[in-house]
Amino acid sequence: MSFSATLRDVTLKYRDSDALADVNLELEAGKIYGLLGRNGAGKTSLLSLLAAFRKPTSGEILVGGEPVWENVGIVSRVALIREGGDFDDSDSVKAAIETGQIRPGFDTAYALKLAERFELPLKKKVRELSRGKRSVLAAVCGLAARAELTMFDEVHLGMDAPTRDAFYKELLAEYMDRPHTVILSTHLIDEVANYLEEVIIVDRGRILRHEEVEVFQGMGATLTGAAAAVDEVAAGLEILAEQQLGGTKSITVAAFDPGTRERAAAAGLEIGPVGLQDLFIHLTEPSRNGA
């Protein structure tokens, strides 16, 4: 049974600034979500609320259909893995893994298997680990928690590329083996894009977009060609970026419907894709939306 997650009119204030303002979000159970946002946009706050690490200033948070705050049956099956993990640094790696056993669903054998695969030194103290190994330990504990809602908040930081790749692979394998809800918060968007089913973009404490990943993939386009032709096709479109070199102009548009595609093709423009990462950068540009 994987958990759905719902936020209703949720506001979280730190002193007087809003970390999240009036957020509504509905996440269906059993999907892999990507949570994107610039630093300070509210990603970590959102995840902390879903894991009951903090209480919202106002609003309601349901996980698996129930209020998550102080709900033993729910929080014992929700895992939020933060960068570097939440460990007692004086513990040995093995003891840190075994702490996970306070979750009834924790799979110690799986954790130890992963620890071996990722070459974690079980006898070393947590504080002696490198940043990369520490991230791996956190990721291993997250996978082995076998939770119904598992969230990784920038857990890849400090991991090298091959390790990240192995982690994504393992995450996908675990997900297919045992359907559950996953939220990945990351800056390395293009690296995880293929693993995602839906993408949520948080910007300045609000949900900017929440769509299936394909919607984002078809959303934008880069049009390149003679400046006059480009301008003609682009008239009335929202332009995210613009570049001109001599008579050749290149623009990036966010909304790219089939009609425009046809007109662009007819005008002989070169149509290029916009990656999720670029689209994200454009969508959360601070100069947009009058900020």
Place this chain on the structure above:
Amino acid sequence: MPALQHLTLPNRRFTLGLGMAAEGLNYFKYWILAAVAIAFLGPLALSRYNEIDLSTWFYTANVAKWFTSFVAGGFLYVLVPNMIAAGMTRRELSVVMGVFGFLWSAALGALVVAGFLVERVYYDAMGWSQGVQGDDATTVIGTWGETAAFAAVHPLMYLAYFAAGALVGAAAYRWQSSGWLLVFPVLVVVFSLDNAVYDTEPFGPAWAGVLGRFMDDWGRGLVLTGVAVVAAGLAIAARRILIDIPLHSKKA
């Protein structure tokens, strides 16, 4: 904590409380053994130069009070992020600490009671007198019954010190820059009461016993009731701070 392997969700708060007490005692077992050894061997060494008229177990028992506070506060400070991130509720964590506190105080209390009684036999055999440092003079404890009674208040004292440590630990986690300041008022209350139980001076700064002047004419029963009430109050306050404690973000 191998006991965790087969825990169930409704019982895990008790299992974990038991586990913490076991782990705490196990973690500090060499310290405890060393303290016991010093308590018995110390006077033997000193007796070559001085006449022994003070109970070393009195000092050991007092050090154990501070130690208890540090263990309670230190464990709680580490456990808050650790356990909540591992999917435990704050209510469960408060029960864990309660079980831990009772077991820890009982274990240390039992050890100290045994220590005083064995010491009594030991001192009698050596011809020394089991005394404590009072406000100005050394007081001989007196009869066997008095030794037993003197020892018997310790489990309660440990409970109070444990609760005090837990409260300061919870406050220090919750208010990272200022929470530890709670140590001052808490110390004054607990220390003054502790002073008043036998008109003795526990280990610590003199100013902390400032409230003692209001308790001069309290009977021992009243003081002990006060200790119990304060222990309960500290525990309730610690639970109150814990019950909606937010986890800090990892970095700014």
Place this chain on the structure above:
Amino acid sequence: MFDDGTPIYRQIADQIKAEIMNGSLEPGGKVMSTNQYAAFYQINPATAQKAFRELVDEGVLYKQRGVGMFVADDARERLAADFRERFFERVLAPLVQEARQAGISLTDIIDYLEAQEGARK
């Protein structure tokens, strides 16, 4: 492996179609499961599922409950028509347009193609 221009599920669907056309997938043959596809290409299983759904809708694959996905018996014929249509639309139409811009006449192109065909014989 994927270019980000078209959605991944469509690229997977296209690839399965190509495999049917070039004979590496036989009519009536079993196709890998969604999870196998997902694990092989390292993509979300829902994406692979979307590709399969599209192929089922087009009649290229059919589903046998509890057993898996199979290639339709007439899949090749269905696809042949599609491929023919797409060949003209995607390959020849731009060719003609580009030739026109470069001032190359259609007869020149036809001559060229005939020469190629002759060289092959």
